[in-house]
Amino acid sequence: MRRLLPLLLMAILLSSWTVSLAMASTPGYGDDLDGMASRAFNSIRRVEEYGGNSTGLVDRMNVALTLASSGNSTGAEEILKGIISEAPMLEEEGRALSFWNSVRIYSTVAGIAIAVGLVAYLTPRLAWGMWLESKRRWIVRRKKGR
């Protein structure tokens, strides 16, 4: 019996190592969920980078992570898949939004520049026009000795 003990210990160690290796390489448990979570995270980051509204995706990502940590990998996977499929649409929306934001900013700056130019052009004309109008009947003469 004493001679069998090291053998038994070796067998237990070997089997536990094999089981852990097998579990780690099972599709849908470790790598796949991690990969999906990472892809979903990157999608959210891109949405945010392009100026899209990522709040909903972030909330769902949090739910997926909670589910994954509680062992519900199927539910988490479903949510992550949803995030990955929805992200391109939000990215596109973000691009459009930032484009129109730029258009708005440039047109505001152009409008201000045009307004400044118009004020600089019209103000002296208007002011002196009013001055002349206010002195319509007035008379000019040289001062004596000038």
Add this chain to the structure above:
Amino acid sequence: MSVEEKVMRSLKGRDEVILHELVDEVSSISNVPRHVAARTVYRLSREGRIEIFDPAPPDGFPRYISSWYSWWFWSLVVLVAATMILALAVPPVPPVLYIRYAIGSLFVLYLPGSALIEALYPERGSLSQLERLALSIGLSLALVPLVGLVLNYTPWGIRLTPVTTSLALLTILLGLVGSYRKSRILALERVGI
């Protein structure tokens, strides 16, 4: 030849010329816009080389108040009315809010003092423009707290509507006093005093 020289040349050999005719003439001879010619005529009058005068100034207060002479008073009325509308009738949301800030500051920090200065010193040459501006701001800062102090002892208290209304009334009243005194000075000038 400069525009100034052309103005002086246009006046040579003539006793008197109507202002807008002179400006039109100089503008066409010198090929400059009317406002440049008008500015030149004004500058020459400030330098004392020429004289611009009204052959028939308004006689009496009603004529004065309805003439171009009282443009400053009507500008005051317009600004006060705009402030009242923006403060009491329009909801304070952008961009109206920013206009309200600008006109409101003018209403509190400049207009009451300016109206008082016009009432105290109606004669044009008695103060320079810079002195008028500085005194207007200073006197506004002195007048507005006094209005608040008086309002504090009334049943209405220091609230938006009583403060705006009383400041508006005070400004218009001082403006009217200024207009009246200016019309009197004009009447005295008319008879050569």
